[in-house]
Amino acid sequence: MIIYQSTAKAFREDTINEVLVDNLYKAYQEKIGKTTKSEIRSWENSLAKMSNVLYDPDIPGDVSVAIEFNIPNTSKRVDFIIAGNDGHNDNVMIVELKQWEFAHKVEGKEAIVETALGGGIRETVHPSYQAYTYAALITDFNESVRTNKINLVPCAYLHNYFVQEEDPLTDKSYSFYIDKAPVFRKGEINKLRKFVKQYIKQKDQSDAIVQIDQGKIKPSKSLQDALKNMIQGNEEFYMIDEQKVFFEEALALFKQSMKDQKKRTMIVEGGPGTGKSVLAINLLVEIINKDRLAMYITKNSAPREVYAAKLQGTMKKTHINNLFKGSGSFTKAEENEFDVLIVDEAHRLNRKSGMFQNMGENQTKEIINGSLLSIFFIDEHQKVTFSDAGSIDEIEEYAHALGSEVIKRELVSQFRCDGSDGYIAWLDDVLEIRETANKNVIGMDYDFRVVDSPSELLELIKEKNKLANKSRMMAGYCWEWPKNERRNVDYHDIVIDDFGMSWNLNTTWAIDNSSVEEAGCIHTAQGLEFDYIGVIIGDDMRYEDDQIVTDYSKRAKTDQSLKGIKKLAKDNPEEADKIADKIIKNTYRTLMTRGQKGCYVYCTDQNLAEYLKTCMAYVVKEQHDLQMVAEKPAPYSLE
Template sequence: MIIYEATKSEFISDVTNELLVERLYSSYQEKIGRTSKQEIVSWENSLQRMSNVMQDKDIPNDASVAIEFKIPNTSKRVDFIVAGNDGKDDHVVIVELKQWSEVEKITSKDALVNTYLGRKKRAVAHPSYQAWSYAALIKDFNENVQKQQISLEPCAYLHNYRKKENDPLIDEHYQEHLNRAPVFTKGEIQKLRDFIKKYVRKGDQNKLIYQIEHGRIRPSKSLQDSLTNMLMGNEEFIMIDEQKVFYEEALHLALESKKINKKQVMVIEGGPGTGKSVMAVNLLVNLINQGLMTLYVSKNSAPRDVYASKLKGTIRKTEIDNLFKGSGSFTESKLNEFDVIIVDEAHRLNEKSGFYGNQGENQVKELIRASKFTLFFIDENQRVTLKDIGSKDLIIKYAQEFEAEIITGELVSQFRCDGSDAYIAWLDDVLQIRQTANNDYYGIDYDIRVFDNPHKMLKEIETLNQINNKSRMLAGYCWEWPTAERTNTLYKDIVIPEHNFEISWNLSDNIWAIDQNSVNEAGCIHTAQGLEFDYVGVIIGPDMRLENGEVITDYEKRAKTDQSLKGIKKKAKQNPSEAKRVADQIIRNTYRTLMTRGQKGCFIYCTDPNLNKYFKDRLKSNQIYDNLSPGLDMQVAEDKESY
C-alpha cells in the first residue's frame, strides 16, 4: 500500500502549491481510515526538503515518486521512493528521512547509534542500516523486484544534521552499513541529487512503483522452516528497528555477563508476530557460536517438537535435546549453571513443575537462578491457562531477589497478520479485550473472512494449503479429546450437528503443524501457540457467544479434557466473581492467540449464529464467503477482490 504516488513534476507542484499535506491526509483517510493532520504536518519539513532535492533538471520529470510505501508482511513504511531507469536498468531509490540534529556512536554493538527521540536519548538503528534493512525486506517479499530485476538503492537523508570533524554518524565502525546505504546530511543536497541521478536518468517507463505495490508477495518465511539454515550460520531473518536494538543489547549483555560474572535479567515484551521467537532463535545460534552454553526454553512443547523435527538428520539428537528444554527442567539446577537461558513464551511459565505439578518452587525463580543471563520474551495477553503465571512484575521480583541487573524493552514491529497493527487493535476491540480506535475493519490490509458454513471454511483452508503446507484449522477447546481416541483417524472429536460437520483434533501430536497429512485436522491452543502459518481457519466454540450486543464467555462450555481451566470450579466456590473474571480473560486470550497465528489471513466460523453475524457486522460486510479461492497462484489482494 502506498499513501501517495505521483511523477516528479506533480510532486514538486503539490509541495509548491501547498497541496501535499491535504492530499496525504485524504489518502490516509481513504486507505487507512485513521490519522491526524498534526501527524502529517510533522512530515512537511522533510517533504519540503525532498522537493528541493528533486528540483534538479537532470532528474526526469516523469520519474515516479511515492511516499509511505508499506513493506509487505510488516508494519513498516518506506518514507520516500524515486523510480526510473539509468539508461539500461530499472532502479528504485529508497530514501529514509530523518529530522535528527545530533548522534552519538555506539561501538560496542552493531549498527546502533544514540539520538534524541521523544525528548529522550535512545539507542536506535543507524539510518544506513535502517534504509538497507527496508530495501532487503522489500526484495525478500516481492517477486516482481526479483523477476523484473528491479534494483533497490537505499540511502538516508538527515536534512537537519550538519557533519563535523570525526563525525560519529560516519564513523568507520559503521562502514559496512554506509557502503550498503550512504547517508546524506545538511549541506549535501547536491550529493543526494547525484546519488539519485546515478540511478534515475530516465523516467519510470515500466511503472516500477505499480510493480512493487502490486507485485505478487512471496510466502513469508516461517521460523520452523528456516531453523536449520540458521543453525548453520545463514542469516534468514533481517532485524529491523527496535528488533535490531534489543537483539544487539541482548547479545552484548549475554557476552558481558560471562566476562564480569554478574547476573542479569532481560524482559522483552511484544504482541503476536513481533518477532519474539525469531529473536530468541537468532540469539541462541549466535551465542552458541560465541562459545556460550545457551538454552532455548519454552513451557509449550509444540514449538520445541517442531524445531526438533526440522533439525532431525542435521545434528545429533542429544545436541537437539541439549538446545531445547521445557520450563520444568531446572528444579535441581545449580546457581549460574548455564551462561544463557532464553525463555520464549514466558507468559506460559508455571509455578510448579513435573507431571503432577509437585516439583520445584517457581519456574521463573528457577530459570533466573540457573543462568548468568536470563532473557524472557513475554506477552501477558497470551496467558491462556489458570496455571500461567509468567508476568513482567513476577520476573522483576525474582530478579531483584537474586540482585540481578534488570533490563526491559518492548517490540512493536509487526510481522504476522500481514504486518497489520490495525488488525491486532481491531481484534482486541472486537473480542472486547480492550477498547481501541479500530471500531471497524475499514482500511485494514489483512485477509479476514467470516464463514456461515464450517465445511466451506475447511475447503478453503485445504485449497490454500496446497500451495506450501502452511494453512491449518484451529478450534477453541470446547470438544472432548479422549485419550483412547487420539490416534484413531476415524474418530471425529469436533462435531457441529447443524452443519453435519465433523473433524478430528490433531492426531500427530506436536508435529501436526508441519505434517503434510494434517490439514483436515484441527489444532488447539496447546498445539498452535508459539507457531505460525500462512492462513488459519478458527472455529469459535460455544464458550463464546453474543448476548445483547456483548461478547460473553462461558467456561462451563469448555471440554473437561482441557487442562486450561483446571481448578476453576474450586476457585468459583471461593470467589465466584474472581473466577469468572479470570476464566473470561483466558477464553478471550485463547481466541486472540488462535486468531493471530496466520501471517496472511484468518477465517472464522462461530457456533453461535449471533456471534457470527456480529463478526460480519464488525467487518462492515454482509458477504458470506461461499466460493473457493479463484486460483492457487493468486495473491491475497486478488483473492479479496474476487469475493
C-alpha cells in the same frame, strides 16, 4: 499500500504550491484511517528537502515518486521512493528521511547509534542499516520485484545533520551498511543528486512502483522453516528497527555478564506478531556460536518439537534436545549453572513443575537463579490456562530478590496479520479484552472473513494451503479428545452437524504435509505462525444481551487449561468466572492472530457470527479499496 504516488514534476509542484500536506492528509484518511494534519505536517520539512533534491534538470520530471510505502507483513513504512531507469535496468530508490541533528557512536553494538528521539537521547538503528533492511525485506516479500528484476537502491538523507570531522555517523564500524545504503547529510544535496542520477536517468519501463505496491507477495519465511539455516550461520531474518536495537542490547548484556559475572534479567514485552520468537531464536544462535551454554525455553512443547524436526540431520539429537527445553527443566539447577537462558512465551510459565505441579518452587525463580543472563519474552494477554503464572511483576520480584539487574523493553512493530496493528487492536476490542479506537474500523489489508459453515472454512484453508503448506485449521477446545482414538485420523473428534474432523495427530502438525484436514488447538498452535488460519469458535464463547459471554462448562473434559477452576468456583464463583473469561478470550485471540496473511472464522453460535460481521463496518479486501460494507459486502463475510 502507498499513501501518495505521482511524478517527480507533480510532486515538486505540489510542494511549491503548498498543497502537498492537504493531498497527503486526504490520501491517508482514505487508505489508512484517521490522522491529523499536524501528524502529516511533521513530514513537510523532509519532503520539501526531497523536492529540492529532485529539482535538477538531469532528473526527468516524468519519473515516478511515492510517499509512505507499507512494507508487506510489517507495520514499517518506507519514507520516499523514486523509480526510474539507468538506460539498462529499472531501479527503485528507497530513501530513509531523518530530521536528526546529531548522532553518537555506540560501542560494541552492530549498526546502533544514539540520537534525540521521543524527548530523550536513545539508541536506534543506523539510518543506512534501516534503509538496507527495508530494501531487503521488500525483495524477500515481493515476488514481482524479483521476477521483473527491479533493482532496489537504498540510501538515507539526514538533511538537518551537520557534517563534522571524524563524524560518528560515518565511522568505519558502520561501513558495511553505508556501502550498501549511502548516507547523505546537510550540505550534501549535490552528492545525493549525483547518486540519484546514477540510477534514475529516464522513466522506468515496468511501472516499478505499481509492481512494488500491487505485486504478488510470496509466502513469507517462517521461523520454523528458517531455523536450520540460522543454526548453520546463514542470515534468514532481517531484524529491523527496535528488533535490532534489542538484539544488540541483549548481546551487549551477554558480553558484560560473561565479563563481570553479574546477574542480569532482560524482559521484552510484545504482542502477537511483534517478532519475539525471531529475536529469541536469533539470540540463541548467536550465543551458542560463541561456544557459550545457552538454551531456548518454552512451556509449550509444539514449537520445541517443530524446531527439533527442522534440525534433524544437522546435529545430534542429544544436542538438539539440549538447545530446546521445557520450562520445568530447572528445578535442580545450581546458581548460574547456565550462561544464558532465553524464555519464549514467558506468560506460560507455571509456578511449580512436574505433571502434578509438585516439583520445585517457582519456574521463574529457578530460571533466573540458574543463569547469569535470563531473557524473558512475554505477552500477558496470551495466558491461556489456569496454571499460567508468568508475569512481568513476578519476573522483576524474583530478579531483585536474587540480585539480578532488570532491563525492560517493549516490542511494538507488527510482523504478522499483514503487519497490521489495526487488526489486533480491532480484535482486542471486539473480544472485549481491552477498549481501543478500532472496534468499527479495521483499516488494513488483512484477509479476515466470517463464514457460514465449517465445511466452507475447511475448503478455504485447503485452497490456501496449496500455495506453501502453511495454512491450518484450529478450534477452541470444546470437543473431547478420546485417548483410544488419538492416532486415528478417520475418527472425527469435532462434529458439527454433518461436518467432522480430527484433532491433530502429532505436535508437528504445523509442518506435516498431510495435516491440513486436522484441527490444531491452543496447545499445538501457540508459538507458531502460518500464512492463513481457519478458526472454529465453539460454544465456550457466545454473544448474548449485547455482550461477549464465555462459558467454561462447554470446554472439553480432556482440556487441562482450566484444571482447578471448579474448585475455585466453589469458594469464589465470581473470581473463577473472571479468570475463565480471560483465559477463553485470550485463547481465541491467540488462535486468531496466528495467521500472517489471513484469518477465517466459523462460530457455532450464530449470534456471535452476526456480531463479528457487524463489527466489520469497514474492510479492506484489496489495496486502495476502502468501502462501506453497506455499499459492497465482502465475500464470505458480511451478507
